[in-house]
Amino acid sequence: MSTTMAPVKARRSTTEKDKATPAWQKRLTSDRAARVAALLSFFVFWVLMSALFARVPGPVEVVQRLADEFSRGEVFGNFGLTLYRFGVGVALAAVVGIAIGVIMGLSQLGRAFFESPVLVALSIPAIIWSFLTVMWFGFGDLSPIITTFLTSVPFVIVNVAQGVRGVSRDLRDMSTTYKVPLSRRIKDLVLPAVTGYVAAGIRFAIIIGWNGVLLAEWFGGGGGVGYRARWWYDANRFGGFAAWVVLFVGFIVLLDRFVLDRAIRRAFRWRDASA
Amino acid sequence: MAVLTIKNLAKTFNVGTPKASRVLDDISFDVRGGTFVSIVGPSGCGKSTLLNIISGVEEHTSGDISLTSDAGGPARMGYVFQDPRLLPWRSVMKNMMYVQDDRSEATVSRAKKYLDMVGLAKNADFFPGQLSGGMQQRVGIARAFAVEPDLLLMDEPFSHLDAITARGLRAQLQDIWAQSKKTVVFVTHDVVEAVELSDRIIVLQPGGRIYEDITIDLPRPRRQTDPTVATLQAEVLGRLETMKAMSRTASAVA
Structure with missing residues (x-):
């Protein structure tokens, strides 16, 4: 007895599926659409909160306060001052953090020496560092710079040390066999291998560091975004306070997106290379 | 003059613990300059450990090992591993230069010469990820020759490649070796490969002792299709x- 089988429908290729999907559907399901949706959700939530609670300033009020600050000539000077302090603090944290992280990753002795101080530093919040630095260094630039440095450097150290410990044993053995000098091993083997960890460490440093700089300016005075935010807070004008916070957070987001993200993609372009 | 001299060398892992295991026992041999010596033996007989001890990656438990260069100074070593071990984030040329002592013009042109000899001169600016496995291994071979080593160590360099690629690379290795006449210690579990390439084969037995030291006295270049090569391969x-x-x-008796 013979049986006949129904013809199996040919499966569509990815090119065919791609052609069959309308352009609007592709746009709606893209990463970009997800990011826009997140921003819109946050914005709607903010508008709702400001409509429900009088002490939550809405977007319109925040923009108005920001425009007022611009017209008073307060923005550029204070923002520039904070950026300078923040930049110096984070740069110091990156340099010192990478150096100590590499030592901790390469040397058992180095790890034993730095492990406890780094753990202690990790557990101290930015607010404590800001109090201490204001007491130690007064109301100048040094307090926010050192606070930024102290709050962010442990995160760079921990990330870099973890990355260095993960450097391929095979590549390290190859370098030993060929007697590659230590300086070249660090430059060509260790640092590129830990780029991802360094980038993660610096991202942490930026996110944690900006807390530090704003808190030190809040308590230490002497101008800057934190000082100006406190000025509005003391005046019981939350719109002005929120305007400064939005300005700085916006800057950090743009910095991450357009500078750090691109730098990381450039550093990892070798990963996209495939046979 | 012997480039490599090994006397009563032994290696025990986990010394002084209940897990102690001797992988090399009373190994003695020397390798004269310009010869190609293969070390063969079954898996686990200590071939790669011996190579790692010679290279300095691993320390030996007892015995003596000495390396001399023709010039009398410390010996320069090249190493071709089972896998290419290239820095994935550096171009082929930068990988070649990573292991060099200096960045002089002479060194750069030497690196280019060996890349050319393995047929990869046009790929100098490629990242390793842009090359096939066989091409990456050819970079590893060129890198090892380009350091002008007094002793070149090779640890089953063709074992991860398909048969056709491995055959092509063996022929290429013979050509480069014929031109450079470097001293080579080559570890393999493939007797056929060892006979094709070597002047001498040292056979290690389980337990890490030398079972036999065989001289291969056949004209070069050798090809597997040559009946005299095939006969000797069968004998070994x-x-x-x-x-x-x-x-x-x-x-079984023990």
Whole structure:
């Protein structure tokens, strides 16, 4: 007895599926659409909160306060001052953090020496560092710079040390066999291998560091975004306070997106290379 | 003059613990300059450990090992591993230069010469990820020759490649070696490969002792299709089979 089988429908290729999907559907399901949706959700939530609670300033009020600050000539000077302090603090944290992280990753002795101080530093919040630095260094630039440095450097150290410990044993053995000098091993083997960890460490440093700089300016005075935010807070004008916070957070987001993200993609372009 | 001299060398892992295991025992041989010596033996007989000890990656438990250069100073070593071990984030040329002592023009042109010899001169600016496995291994071979080593160590460099690529690379290795006449210690479990490439084959037996030291006196270049090569390959394989049978009997009696 013979049986006949129904013809199996040919499966569509990815090119065919791609052609069959309308352009609007592709746009709606893209990463970009997800990011826009997140921003819109946050914005709607903010508008709702400001409509429900009088002490939550809405977007319109925040923009108005920001425009007022611009017209008073307060923005550029204070923002520039904070950026300078923040930049110096984070740069110091990156340099010192990478150096100590590499030592901790390469040397058992180095790890034993730095492990406890780094753990202690990790557990101290930015607010404590800001109090201490204001007491130690007064109301100048040094307090926010050192606070930024102290709050962010442990995160760079921990990330870099973890990355260095993960450097391929095979590549390290190859370098030993060929007697590659230590300086070249660090430059060509260790640092590129830990780029991802360094980038993660610096991202942490930026996110944690900006807390530090704003808190030190809040308590230490002497101008800057934190000082100006406190000025509005003391005046019981939350719109002005929120305007400064939005300005700085916006800057950090743009910095991450357009500078750090691109730098990381450039550093990892070798990963996209495939046979 | 002997480039490499090994006397009564032994290696025990986990010394002084209940897990102690001796992988090399009373190994003695020397390798004269300009010869190609293969070390063959079954898996676990200590071939790669011996190579790692010679290279300095691993320390030996007892015995002596000495390396001399023709110039009399410290010997320069090249190493071709089972896998290419290239820095994935550096171009082929930068990988070649990573292991060099200096960045002089002479060194750069030497690196280019060996890249050319393995047929990869046009790929100098490629990242390793843009090359096939066989091409990456050719970079590893060029890198090892380009350091102008007094002693070149090779640890089963073709074992991860398909048969056709491995055959092509063996022929290429013979050509480069014929031109450079470097001293080579080549570890392999493939007797056929060892006979094709070597002047001498040292057979290690389970337990890490030397079973036999065989001289291969055949004209070069050798090809597997050559009947004299095939005959000798069969003879050496036969001796290895005898060794394996004796090892099995010895362990059964024990």
